[in-house]
Amino acid sequence: MNINGSCQCGAIEYQVSGELLATLMCYCTECHKVSAGYGTMTVLIDQNNFKLNKGTLKLWQRSSDSGNMNRAHFCGDCGNRIYHQNPDKPDIIRLKTGTLGNSADYTPQAHLWLKSAPAWVLIPKDTLTFQTQPPLANLLALIKEQ
Template sequence: MSDIQYPLRGACQCGQLRYTLYAAPAKVVACHCKQCQKLSTSAFSITALVKADDVAFEGELAEWQRVAESGNKNYAKFCPQCGNRIYHYNPDAPEMIKLKAASLDDTRILQPTVHLWVSQKQDWYCIPDDVDVFDTQGGV
């Protein structure tokens, strides 16, 4: 994906919140856990792991918090107007965020190289052969 030129711009559904991504993600991950299926209302959720310093946000964000079964803190930032999730983060590791990059204007970076929680994936979805696969959290 060397033809992608940074920075990239993104926004929530209503446009109240905009952001700029200044550098490529460390990883792009597809998570198949039941929580991500609920979040995405689809078979999995795609997340770009980015350095918090590599993204700038403009507009109001609201926050929602939950603790995962593993005990990890999973906080979510979202648009208070349209409800669109923008990113997740762990307050104990704030240097990295989990950007919900489908909100980018240019989504070519959304090519997952890691699939997590495949033990909970939808039976009809076939994972590509050339990616890392983990039954649970693994690889991230």
């Protein structure tokens, strides 16, 4: 399965193939900034399954509260965030679903950082929720069990 994606201005085009490892919704305050809204949806994929077809991504990085580096790859023209990657664990990239061609087709398997979610957010029953965020390996294991 191939899925095409692009940034808001079209300078960046990419393709995703293979299996999606997880679909996550995050309401942390960093994601408020990234989305200029209240959170972001992300699919985790193997970095080998991401192919940049057009343009050059710009890089901005910060260290998270847990001490991990978080590298943000984005369009230098329109500023649209495409994916995040931890340089210490580069095998998995966290792609922002809003830039995918079928962006409305994703349903979160887990909701993270409810602690900073707006009070009006409604989470479907029987969905994994976390006040903050568990380590990635634990989260993937919990999603598999569902």
